[in-house]
Amino acid sequence: MGINVEVRRIFVASPGGLDEERNVIKEAIEQFNRSRLYGSAIQFSVVEWQHSGRGAMNAQGKINDLIRDSDYMLVLFHDRWGIPPSTDGRYSSGTEEEFNLGLELISVIERPMRNVCVFFKSVETGRLAALELDSQLRAVIEFRAALEATKQHFHGQFDDHLALYQRVLVQLDEWARDSGIKETKEYDPVLVSFANSSISTEVGAEQGGAALQSAIEAAERGLTTRADVLFARALSTEGAQAVFEYAKFLRRQGRLSAAVEKAELLHLEGVGAGNGNSPELLWEIKALAEIAVVERKMGKALASETRLREALKIFPEPIPEEFEETWAYVSDNLAVTLTSIGSYEEAAEWIRRSIALRERRGEAEGLARSHANLARTLNRSGKILEAAGLLESFLRQSSPDLSARARADLLAEYGHALMSLDRLDDASKALLEADELNRDVGNREGEGVAAARLARLFIKTGDFAKALAMADRCQNLASASGNVDGLAQGTWLLGIARHHLGEHSASVIALKEAVRIAEVKGRLNLRRAFQREAEALGIGI
Template sequence: MPIDVVTYRVFIASPGGLSAERAAVREEVEKFNQIYATDSGFAFRAQSSEDVPGGAGRPQGLINELVGRCDYMILILGPRWGSHSAVNGKFTSGTEEEFFLAKECIPRTDSPMLDILVLFKGIPEDQMSDPGDQLKKVLDFKVKLEESKELLYKTFDNLESLRQEINARLRGWMSQKSSRETPVPVEVPVPVPVEVATSPIYTGVKVGQKLSARSITGEVQEISPGGSALASAEALEAKGLMTQAEAAYAKAIVESDVASLEKYARFLRRTGRFAKSLEINRQVLTRLVGSGESKDTVVERARILVSIGIVERKLGDLRNSRYSLNEAVQTARMGGVDALDVLAYALDNLGITASRTGDNNQSLECYQEALSARRESGDEIGQARTLTNLARWYKKSGQTEMAKEKCAEAIEILGKLDDQSALASAHATMGEILEVESDLVEAEKSYRTALQINEASGMPDNIAMSLNQVARILFERGDLAVAERFAQRSLDENERTSNREGMVSSSHLLGRIFGKTSREILAIGLLDEAATAYAEIGNPNGEAWARFHLSEVQLSVGNRAEALQSLGKANSLVAVTGNEQLRSIVEGVIEETS
């Protein structure tokens, strides 16, 4: 039976010089339609100024008419802002006029406009450190978005990351439109330091207003290269002024000293610019390799290798993450007792990556050695972090009492110290253990405690993980509408930081929710896609769960043969991962279904 496909128009707005990016957006829209349109009944049609036929009247006016007929806008900005769209006009460029028109249309009941995605192309550091007039206007606009918090924006560093952003947002729009109820907009709290909160707060840009108040150019332009620029960059980052912090970091690395490059790479990682962070980290490693074999240099090399391994894991490249972290461990061993902290750091991260790839034996060995190294160095916070990792390992292997013991020990240590990130991680892990024991009430309390701590500390990856955990508990308790909102918030946070592992996890949960809310076709698509993505990033445990959940939905719609196939794949993966909890569940369902 043919499905009626509803098509939504997406306007691509951008100044000149971004033809490759516009083409990539169109290609992703077409690819999305080929995969999803027939089954979901949703499709998108890319539109831009190139689609406007000639005619009488102001050219920009004709473009504006098309904008007014569109359902979504994707705004892409690079180093250019564009030129005036009219003589003595109130807008400084045609792109600016299109953006404000779309923004004005969103709340109007007579307009189809629903959402705007703003994407900034990463700017080379030499341009950021000395921007011309065109780039200054782009940066001013970015500052205003950052301050107003009215719209989320993303930064991409290459066409591949742009494609990922487009695909993720199209799927998000499809999910929202497929909901039986109008989605309730939920803002993810963004912590603001006291000194920022007490200053005048920007309340939004009026249509036609120039984006120049509190410009980036004044605060950053006066910074000179070297240490003062680095200090300013770190101070701006601490205040949450990320656009200005990036410009300051760009100035700090003009002389390309290792310390500035390393901190810039860490900044990029924290803000979700993983590909760029990897590039800068590799630059640092190249410099360090040629800097001799002193203990300090060896320790720094190990630290950079750990950073590279973490970024590769965030990008879903578990194979190379494992290689990098193994090398980090070997390098740290060369540093002897002076490198105990970085050795433990490398071992903990190698344990995490090994666990994701299903090598539970290496994972346990890494955690045990890391704990020994941290105790030898007297690092209490580090001990708590490693104990939390051990708790996860014992939980995964079915030893919940041992898991609770290790986790409780970590929480007790952290209760006397001041490391909110580690404390949140320990509470989240306790929630996972309690969830396995089916104590959903106490598990939710632990997850919400972790979420509260993470929101206060403002780490997007951690916030996204906590949101997903709370959503999962709500799903298990049957509160599907609220679970969906939390899961969507988690997906949004993961998309904001380009955390591929996180995006797969959030999509996986949304697929389960859709399967319970009469959206089985979408559920099957999302769960199958999640299973494939887990396989691509080398996470057999995640793939096994996704295959199992896919089989549940397939059984619910009568696809018994396909369900048995999915269960068979899940069972094969369980044999690799050693996940006793899932093994028992899968074998039970296979027995009932056969």
């Protein structure tokens, strides 16, 4: 029997100058439709302003009619905001009007609009640093900051066409699973005023070291737009430290190719330039470690391990005091990589050495990261009671000034251990707090980890619909941040939830895809864990 295919319309909105990116979106939609031709009841078609035709009605009015008949909206921005659609209206650009109309239509049950998402093409740092000189770019940045402040609308950045293509495919996959009755939701409009530039006002004249410190603080608080502008200002004067911190920021935002580009630039500048305990050698080591972290996120665990061992070999002996914090960071990350490939004993040894050094130095934040990493290794190796005891003791004694990101990491691992011990109420409290903290600071990778743990928890408690929603969220967050392990885990959990919901064909498809991701990326221990769980559930994959 054939599948009854429902075609859903995606309106693509943008100011001028983004023709190539609009074509990338069309290519992604065509590829998605081809790949799902025989396995999905939902296909997508593109709607653009050119489809409005000609006539007596004003052009924006005809475009708005197309939006009213569309199911979804994708909005693109780069460095242009556009021009007002009328001289006496409330909107400063046609794209702003189209976006807000899309939001309004989500609340109207009679209209098909279900979701709106926005993608921002990254802007050269030199232009961001001089933001106040370009009113069009400033309006785009103000709009991005306003979206970020609402914490309600999905938006992301991309650095190249491949990144946009991949982000669109992920979004289409989410929308294709949205097969139920439309759920309405009301949103406040998001408006930009050329006369009120909050980002420029907040950032002020910060330059150099002040801008770099403010950028780091903004990134920790999840204020990514503000951080972008401040990093751009710092890069012109602060040299290696600014490049390193910016690469780390890009990696945490899932902009992996840009992160590697910055870290490799820093590494190349340091090679051969430093010796002994010189600053150049320290930055060379930091750059190697940052590249290795990105490689691990991309699924290149063996390359990550090799690079981290290389970094450890070039530390001076004995380790100078100014190198100690970096040595602990590299050791911790080698342990995380070793854990991902199943070398648990060596991983635990490296972390314990790092903890000893951090305790001597009195590093509260570093100690929190190391304890979370050690607990993760213990959890993965089956030493659940030891992991739970370690974290319970550390959380009880930890400083109230511990950052939200660090506390969230600890709680996520603690919740995992408690769940394995069947202390489900305590696990739920820990995981929900971790999820809330990660949302507050915009830590998408941390959100993905908490979502995966919560999906597991809901499977254990038999709430399979909630498990499905959390697994879906984990998969999307992992895709957005480039986290291969998270993507495999989220896809697997989707399959397990669908199995329990009786959706057996869809379950097998998801489970096979998760195994494929684990195999392709060399996560053999993860693949084995998947296969053991499938066998226990009697699922043939």
